[in-house]
Amino acid sequence: MRNTVEVRKLTVRYSETVALRDVSVTLEASQFVTVLGPSGCGKTTLLRVLAGFVDYEGHVLIGGEAHDGMPPHKRDIGIVFQDYALFPHMTVAQNIAFGLRMRGWKAAVQKDAVIDVIRMLRLDGLAERYPNELSGGQQQRVALARAIAINPKLLLLDEPLAALDKKLREEMQVELRQLQQRLAITTMFVTHDQEEALALSDKIIVMNHGEVRQLGTPMEVYEHPNDRFVADFIGTSNLLAAQVVGREADTLLCQVANGILVRALGTASIGAEVFFSVRPERLRLARKHDEHAHDNHVPAVVEHITYLGHRSKIRVRISDGSSIEIDQPNNGTFTEDNAWNVGETADMSWEIKNTVIIYK
């Protein structure tokens, strides 16, 4: 099942709109790749191109073989649809065996394979049930079982966990990942949930408006977003516009509106307009300005506090009017006695290296 997937210069047009624009990506063998983006970004279209349901310009190679023009039923691909698409008039066992039946496997062999897969996905005892007799989670696992029973070269998952409640979702995420690693099937997972993407993937492809904005590991995408869209879409980013006004060695001096100066690592010419982003969990809030030569310090006023138990989200306002979100763990530093109050002035600081410069 070691198969790479390569997509070259893929363009998909639907009458008026361009769903995918010159997309080129590669999925390495046995990788779990998530395609992440908002609705309409083209992620489902990309999935459907690989499945063979959509006409396109460009090239698709799976396992090194060109698949252009190949109809879906000849492709060796397993798909889990968003609505599961379980055949309502067939039992769980029959659903799972369907792909094997289409491939002409002998009944006895089918039966064994189905039993294996049922056990693998903890569906024991449900073989003779019909889809409408199963819970959402069970249906989801049957859909997955059906897709992997055929030992596909590629596994495609179209927002398969969207219909599950939070707890079940998180359980399935782990199970799915473990299963995928065990079977080593190259997998493409489509979702709009960036937490899910970060949790599951070897690589993330971030898409917007039919284009790939960034392809990287979860850490790369989170720590070093390519552009404003990625910075904003993944996690919360606290974006501020600034102009480069000076340079000291490898440190840039940027001026935010209202004169606030911020230091960041990076290269840019003086006068360039940039954006910078700081992740909420990298920001510190203190009552006094704690002199630390290598940190950025900005005065702020507390606007709103959301207590979440293990952490607190504090929204502050800085002198140019922007709102910044700070995510602080409740590690005992602030107790009920000295907790933050709305309206208090504070000193917000962060390490220079945590300033992420975004050029576009």
Next chain:
Amino acid sequence: MKRGQFWAVAPLVTPAMTILVLFFGTLSVMIAYSFLPSTGMGQVGEGFTLENYQKFLGNAFYLSYVSRSLVLSLYCTAITLVLGYLVAYVMYRASPTACLIIGLILVVQFFTAYVIRTYAIMLILGRNGAVNKLLLNLRLVDEPLQLIFNELGVAIGMVLVSIPFMALPIYSSLHVIPRDLESAAHSLGATPFKCFWTIILPLSLPGIAAGIIIVYLFQITAYIIPGLLGGGYFDMVANLIYNKAMGAMDYPLSASASVTMLVISSTIVYAAQKLFAWLGPRT
């Protein structure tokens, strides 16, 4: 249409298209016939002429068929609306079992040929029919009433036969009104009547609209009901068309009458659709 798509769609569409070509073809020929001179015995001559339309539309006698069809149907549709709405409303408020039974009764009406239903009405309204027998027994009248072979009989027949066509669309509309709406209205102080008038009635308008169109179109071109219950004394335009075609064998004249009715029907459907689209956003 992309080439691949054409070859996918074409075979699917061909059988139905063949039937439609047949349908529109016959209509076209009929329209053509209405502009050809009649040479008797179902034959036509050559050359475009308006004489058939002049004969039909210029003749007060023929026009009276059209007007009586349009006018009587107006009254009958109105009555059918009230009675049909009642039936639908009763169904709406009934217990599931009662609703099912009423539904079955209506479906049986739908599936039973007009001829049979009309004949059954004849049996009731006739001189020896159940109604007259009852009235005589109760001494409400001295002589049997003439309830068929006249306009009254046709009217009664039209209403009775049309009620199911009105009731079902209205019921479909009522059926989908969320139950909560009435509870909300009552909690805000609406009396049952006010609730009906301001909430239920407006929301059932789509069904009413559909019902009115179906029933009116059915009634203006009715054949069997005036045929059996009118007994020749109250022919409507459909009877005229048939008689002129099969009796006098004047195909072009009948064709022109048919085209006229086709135009009237189409106009009604078109106008009604526009009207209800305009009213639509409210629902």
Next chain:
Amino acid sequence: MRSISPLTKTVGYAVIACLVLPLVVLVGVSLNAGVEQNFPPSGLSLRWYANIFNRDGFLNAIQMTLILAVVSTASSIFASILVALAIVRHRFFGRDLLLTAVLSPLVVPQVVVGMAFLVTLSAIGIYKSMIALLLLHSVITLPFAARVMVGSLMGARVSLEEAARSLGAPQWKAFILITLPLIRPGIAAAAVFAFVTSFENFTATQFLVWDRTTLPVEIYTYVQTESDPTGAAMSSAIVLTVCAVVLVLSRVLGLEMLTKR
């Protein structure tokens, strides 16, 4: 289930009774022992039902009507499944227009359809023939079948067929194994509507009949010319059959399916 005023309820049920009453009277009349069409029947007898078999007119008409209904239902189901697939599953130029066209015979008055077929077929010379009637009935049953099939196919998720295709089934196999079983109730309902529409059609059909007629036409002429209860018997037989069929279908398909005209 809020309350309904007793007056409204009574009047409503009275109206419903008025719908049922004629058919009750019809059956009653058909059971008369004598020649008079009395209600209540004077004496009970099934002789008029037996008499149906003496009337060649009725027997031939039954045969004719059944043949027409079966053939036109078959052709309508076939055509409507295919065209519904095209309309529901594909996007193409003129799709909405096609749907309107397929449903258009519904808004054309029966008498106009009859007239159109009369003039066209007599011009071609196949007037007064079985084929003429078959053509007519294929046309009038199509919209009824199509309306149901389009609705039914809209409920058959495409993702199911796509899943089957992704698992190795070519398009046609996916349709037969997956979609067809799911639209079976729809096909049944469409067949019922088409059959009934053809069976009971009168106004258009009467333009094309000759010595051989259909049952509705035969009944129409009979009740206008004869005065014995045979017509009532024939009619009652049909009504009772309809009742039985409706009861069976409502069990099997559910009433919802039947009321979706």
